[in-house]
Amino acid sequence: MAFCLGYSEPETGSDLASLRTRAVRDGDSWVINGQKLWTTGAHRSNWVWLAVRTDPDATPRHTGITVFLVPMDTPGITVQRHTALSGEVSCTVFYDDVRVPDSLRVGEAGGGWKVITDALAGERIVMGNIAAALHRQLDDLLAVVRADPGATVGPRGSARRQRLGALAVGVQANRALVATAIRAAAAGTGARVEAPMAAVMGGELAEEFGEAVLDILGPDAALSAAADGVPGGGVFEYGLRLAVTYVIGGGTNDIQRGLIARGLGLPR
Ligand SMILES: Cc1cc2nc3c(=O)[nH]c(=O)nc-3n(C[C@H](O)[C@H](O)[C@H](O)COP(=O)(O)OP(=O)(O)OC[C@H]3O[C@@H](n4cnc5c(N)ncnc54)[C@H](O)[C@@H]3O)c2cc1C
Incomplete structure (x- = not known):
């Protein structure tokens, strides 16, 4: 269907x-x-x-x-x-x-709002699950880095190595948050806070990932699959173009931050 x-x-x-x-x-x-x-x-x-x-x-x-x-x-x-x-x-x-x-x-x-908000919570978990695609992209990035660490991340303790490490941590944290949101949805709470949290983090991580790849691999990473010898075969260029969808779709991150704040009982 x-x-x-x-x-x-x-x-x-x-x-x-x-x-x-x-x-x-x-x-x-x-x-x-x-x-x-x-x-x-x-x-x-x-x-x-x-x-x-x-x-x-x-x-x-x-x-x-x-x-x-x-x-x-x-x-x-x-x-x-x-x-x-x-x-x-x-x-x-x-x-x-x-x-x-x-x-x-x-x-x-006249009861559509409840139907929509329940469906949107599910959609936000799906948006947060950009973490799964980022996990795959991280593997692709690591393969390029391992082939030539000197030219990509440099020596131990370098800022680029630390950035790569932060990406890996972010991907795992986002996957854990998505799992938490799914458990909350299954438990019947509607995942009203967890779903937007997963989505906000996923969108921001996708953007951060795209920027970090350019920092680590250089501007060649922004070339499409159609160009010769592109690191990662064009997957990073696609990731850059895709990332923006994940800070807008299913409600922008600004809107979702508002939902999180309300769910946590913070002032409007
Ligand atoms: C690739 C893509 C696919 C999409 N697919 C679908 C789809 O399949 N079905 C569908 O129905 N829609 C879809 N959308 C639409 C998407 O849901 C809307 O673009 C999104 O909700 C934002 O609405 P808007 O574009 O009108 O921006 P606006 O609502 O005009 O927002 C403009 C800016 O103001 C900010 N803003 C607005 N209100 C507030 C507020 N109260 N507090 C703080 N900041 C605020 C927003 O965060 C944003 O930065 C898609 C959008 C994109 C880009």
Whole structure:
């Protein structure tokens, strides 16, 4: 089952409760109109997990939101492809009089916020698990370093060796945090603090990793796989382009820090 996530809109990103795509009840169906942005993978998905406004007058605003699981081949859905920096296809999706049966509603009408926040906690654990890709990249980096330590990290105790060590520690710490978040989710707490912690750390580590690779291997590491003799075969260049996704997707790190602060009972 390939599905995509329809949350963000042209005027709605961090402030998801302000979303405007509308669904109006018509007998046993709902009629959806609006536009979503950054729907990653919409072009190859069978379903969209779609957040819409079913009650425009609800206060607070998030109580007027409902989630539907909509087949992507429903008449009225138009997909425009864009390519993100990472190479992923992230789409703009238009909904023009898209009719879906009430049976495709997920949860209560107006109860979408709970559905979304639970799903986002899961998505954040997935984002935090960039640690798994970084673990692989660390192995690739170590292979290049071991082939010529003198030219890459230099003598024992050098700043570059220490940076490499800090990366290795960061990767393991992030993997442990992801495992903690999964355990919290399985225990039914919703991982409301652990999931954003894992995601914030994963995104920052991915960026730090990209910068450290350039420091250790030099600017050649920023060449793509298409160039000859690139250290790591282009994997580090891809990592640099991918990293930015992980400090934005599933909520930016600023937003997630706010969630962590709230979860820990810190002042707003
Ligand atoms: C590669 C990629 C793939 C994506 N895939 C999807 C997808 O599949 N489905 C989907 O629905 N969306 C997707 N998104 C969208 C993503 O969720 C949003 O980009 C993200 O939530 C930020 O929203 P925005 O871009 O509107 O930025 P804005 O919300 O406009 O934020 C701009 C800046 O202001 C900061 N900011 C905003 N509000 C606050 C606040 N209250 N406190 C502190 N700082 C704040 C943000 O941190 C950010 O730095 C994707 C984005 C990218 C880049």
